Amino acid sequence: MKTSRNSRHFSALFGSHLNLTFCMIKSRRKWFLHFPAFFFLSLLIISSGLEAQTHSIRKSPALAEGSPASVGISAERLARIDQMCADAVSQGDIPGIVALVARRGKIVLWKAYGMADNQAGRTLKRDDIFRIASQSKAITSTAVMMLWEEGKFQLDDPISKFIPEFKNPRVLKSFNYADTSYTAEAAKSEITIRHLLSHTSGIGYGLIDSDERMKMIYQKAGVTDLFTTENITIAESVKKLAALPLHHNPGEKYTYSEGLDVLGYFIEVVSGLPFDVFLQTRLFEPLGMNDTRFYFPDDKAGRLVAVQQKVDEQWTKYPVTFYDTDYPVKGAKRFFSGGAGLSSTAKDYAVFLQMYLNSGEYNGVRILSRTTVDCIMGNQIGNIWGDNPDKVFGLAFSVVTAKGQNKGGIGSAGTFEWGGYFNTQYFADPQEQVIGILMKQTQGPIHDETGWKFRQMVGQAIDD
Helix, strand or coil: CHHHHHHHHHHHHHHHHCCCCHHHHHHCHHHHHHHHHHHHHHHHHHHCCCCCCEECCCCCCCCEECCHHHHCECHHHHHHHHHHHHHHHHCCCCCEEEEEEEECCEEEEEEEEEEEECCCCEECCCCCEEECHHHHHHHHHHHHHHHHHCCCCCCCCEHHHCCHHHCCCEEEEEECCCCCCEEEEECCCCCEHHHHHCCCCCCCCHHHCCCHHHHHHHHHHCCCCCCCCCCCCHHHHHHHHHCCCECCCCCCCCCCCCHHHHHHHHHHHHHCCCHHHHHHHHHHHHHCCCCCECCCCHHHHCCECCCEEEECCEEEECCCCCCCCCCCCCCCCCCCCCCCCCEECHHHHHHHHHHHHCCCEECCEECCCHHHHHHHHCCCCCCCCCCCCCEEECCCCEEECHHHHHHCCCCCCCCEEEEECCCEEEEEECCCCEEEEEECCECCCCCCCHHHHHHHHHHHCECC
16 A cells, blocks of 8 residues: 555656656666666655655545535525526626535535636536636645644744745835836844745735835746746745845735745745645645646646636636736646645535644544644734734634624634635635635626625525
């Protein structure tokens, strides 16, 4: 059994990165002579870090479909959600949507509506693949905390301890719009891993930054934002980012940022594995998330849903802008964005959220300790997240407060949530043991109210 797992890890690591094939072995006999030693060394590297997922004393069942009544959900009220999604498509508010609702480990609604690609005439299927963009952040944060559990670092360690380029950060002081020159002053403290997880590092977000100055600085420096088909690695982009000024001193404010891209590279440094391989072998494979990854092979590429925009009341494919929406299936496939690069299915992401509802365990595999999950869900930023008493921010998610619960429509206190750039949303309510996921793929202005309606209507379907 162990040999089989190591073989899969070897294939995942070297099959995609070095394209080692038997044809190469046959045609390059000199290289073949060195292969046994290379193979043995590789297995040592792999086995040193990839057996850390442990069996759990608990063994929850795998997420599976079940009847609404068996988990305290009204089938009649669930039908309201079904109708709402169908209406949103028929009225032209969205081109297509996959909705998933689960409670107590049972999926009670998992259905596709509308089109995956209107121009191509492709009907949407419930297991189709969506670009989840910022929903990648929670997955990256989870990977960070997996390594934290192994004692690799402390949350308040400076990131420069692992990526030296971040030593002595500076804060933007003045900016000249005419030539994009700027001045900066020394920051009051180093950026820590906790800052990066909680978006309080002061790092910005380039082309989608709210500060025009930062957009210009990042663009001039050649920092890669979000996703790309270009031939660049996350290490190269992060090191460029490290040389740039911060919005503010670390820890002083909440600024949505590329900090999770930094942590993607950090995971490579700490684990000794390419980021995609770490996620595949340490998280996706143990959870059975077989359709979640940065880039897809040909046999899965046809399931990728088109990103669409509305032009003259018609749904058309979104054009190439500063990125190509086909990045999951074309291009260099080397940039592993921890903040925005993954694609997934509604079912796969539900499995990930169910692991959290199970306090870090899924189907007998322990991904995180219950105590670590409690830490992740805790308020990490105090009261600096604007004027919003309804939610706080932890180490991976936005979390609903008691005031938010009392406001209504967003779940119980402790409900955790986020969404993605291409119009995807999710939430999970630990008190009610409920998961809600909406997968859509749109850009540009549209009239879409499915997000708030879905969440509110999932709550009204509880019947116990």
